[in-house]
Amino acid sequence: MKLSRYNFLRQYDDATIFFNATTCALAVVDENFLRVFDDVKNNSYDEKNYDAQLIADMKSSGCLIEDDVDELERLEFYRNLAKYDVTNFGLTIAPTLDCNFRCKYCFETHPKGKMTSETQAALVKFVESRLERAKNFSVTWYGGEPLLAKEIVYSLSKKFLELCEKFSVEYDAFIVTNASLLDDADVELFKRYKINGAQITIDGPKEIHDSRRRSVSGKSTFDKLIDRANLLLNNGLSVIVRINIDKENIAHVDELLDTLAERIDKREELKIDFGQVSPFTDICKSIEGDCYDHEQFADIMIPLYEKALAHGFEMNKMAVYPSPRVNFCCADYANSFVVDSHGEIYRCWNHVQDLASSCGNVNDGDEITLEKNYLSWIQWNPIKHPKCRECFCLPICIGGCPHLARTSDDGQPVCGTVKYNLEKVIEYYYDNLKGELAD
Ligand code: SF4
Ligand code: SF4
Ligand code: SF4
Structure with a gap:
């Protein structure tokens, strides 16, 4: 032993x-x-x-x-088992890249246009070819703003559900939406098409939110988003309110939480997620000076989630507690893809619109090999890097975001927040779970 x-x-x-x-x-x-x-x-x-x-x-x-x-060999084995598991199939789909917002940190441009019927048909074929071996199929709708193309979301959902029934595959879906176009009819369609939850971003109290997440027409969106979050929660759908944090809005978090606590009907069911704003592409480089790096963000995470709990958002109780992980994100699974409105297939959400990073196009039909770019993503492995092999955090960090590792100046994995605050996190949970831990 x-x-x-x-x-x-x-x-x-x-x-x-x-x-x-x-x-x-x-x-x-x-x-x-x-x-x-x-x-x-x-x-x-x-x-x-x-x-x-x-x-x-x-x-x-x-x-x-x-x-x-050998714990490293064991970790690598389970990592590979999950990575190459074809029974789990995941798609992130942007039915349009257009958006009716112009958020200051958005890394996308927003060309007009939606997924054509030909591309939709090709996507359905792509899905069918993958479902033959799958047991679970998960879809995340995103964009641009996916509800600008809601008819495509629902028509594809219908076809996906039919295919899942044909192949006896479990289906679930989630949507990342700015929620401005969400109406009562959508709630019923979400239920029908198993879109079980939504992530809605609210970045601060009214004035701050509206200045960061302005609509194209310049109208305020704050009140409507709170109303839409209530609509979903009151209909039994799950909601994550994402608050993207940077140096500009951090001082306004309390005010936002006060407002949410007052106006959200079922606050005990609402999950708050604090996101770290990052200048991922040249398009959002202008906000670089406002962003926290991982080390700085690690320092503010616990106080932020403490604030959320103090405001009654009970769903956040274990939000900063680490979880064992063998893969970092969808880009780290062989059978998971991001598909944009042109049918281009990517590994990572942040590469959409970057044609040089595409692994293929669903319209290529039987010709899709996915070899272009795909293999280098799949073969990326933190366990090959000495700093991760030696790192105590490896089983909970697993090398961090593969996109950051692939684009870092030194070609090394970029340590996530867990590296910097693990001891504080353990101490925090010890303080909070004292009675239960001692039993
Ligand atoms: S709502 Fe999303 S896609 Fe639209 S501008 Fe904002 S961040 Fe970009
Ligand atoms: S590689 Fe990084 S940026 Fe890309 S989807 Fe994964 S976590 Fe997000
Ligand atoms: S914290 Fe850094 S060294 Fe440790 S596993 Fe993550 S990326 Fe690798």
């Missing part, structure tokens, strides 16, 4: 806290635990000397592992 390389032990107040980054188990441990821990470290472990339940718990928490297990 040996100790995991991902164990973390710290003394907080009078308690010794244990955390393991592979399982994300967190516990207050006693002298019996520490005795086993020390015995393993000193090569004097003898299983018959300890309580059997304690040893079972130490194994299931990830603390103790068999001598012949």
